[in-house]
Amino acid sequence: MAKQFPSFDDNTRGFAEAxxxxxxxxxxxxxxxxxSPKGGDSLRILGPNRLIWRNLTGSGNETAGHLRENSRMTVMWCGFEKRPLILRAYGTARAVHVGDVDWAELNSHFDAHVGARQIYDLNVDLVQTSCGYAVPYFDHQGHRETLDTxxxxxxxxxxxxxxxxxxxVTIDGKPTGIEDYI
Known part of the structure; x- marks a missing residue:
């Protein structure tokens, strides 16, 4: 039942953004x-093969540490509310930190947030859909304000x-690169 595409099309992009x-x-x-689960207004699809997501300060910093060694990343969405679908975007990513040259341009896609820590820039080389028939229904009740507060x-x-x-450092003791921006 899985279908594979070389990039986002209008259908897959619309599903992800919803x-x-x-x-x-x-x-x-x-x-x-x-x-890691991510939410809020933190993801933008900038083109058929590019997406960015902004990482807010939290308890861990695993993604930054992992990308220093291995640029592979998968982003996944599930249709919890209506459409039974699982969507994955596979590719290679880089971490853009607060002090990096292209931080301001990438961060301009989002509202200001004091906790913004990195933006991950994913070059998508495969988009895959699968049925999602076993994904349960969940109702979205709103954004949690806890991290913002x-x-x-x-x-x-x-x-x-x-x-x-x-x-x-990551939970495995690998450096995350954040020390250059403190």
């Missing part, structure tokens, strides 16, 4: 595979202190 949650998977050469309360200096304390 979802309230997506999942991102990365892995370094060894150690743990990371799979926490970030605002910390402020920029507090966020950078948090990066220094909690985001320098």
């Amino acid at each position: 979802q309230h949650i997506y999942f991102v998977a990365t892995a370094a050469a060894d150690g743990r595979v990371n799979l 926490w970030s605002d309360g910390k402020g920029e200096a507090g966020i950078h202190d948090y990066w220094d304390e909690k985001n320098r």
Whole structure:
């Protein structure tokens, strides 16, 4: 039942943009595979083979550490509310940090957020759909304000202190590169 495409088309792009949650998977050469749920207004499809998603400060920083060793990334969406569909975008990504040359241009696609930590720029080489018939129904009740409130309360200096304390290495002890931006 799976169908594969070399890029996003109007149908797959529309489905992805309509979802309230997506999942991102990365892995370094060894150690743990990371799979993270993402939400909010944090993803943009910029073209048939390019998407970006903005990562907000959180408890871990696995994706940044993994991409330093291995650029593979998969992004997945599931149709929880209506259409039974699973959509995956496969490709290679790079981390763009707050101080990088192209940060301002990429970050301009999103509303300002004090907790913005990286933007991941994914070059998509395969888009795949599958049926999603076993994915249960869930109703979206809204955006959680908890992370926004926490970030605002910390402020920029507090966020950078948090990066220094909690985001320098992955759970496997691999460097994330954040130290250059603290």
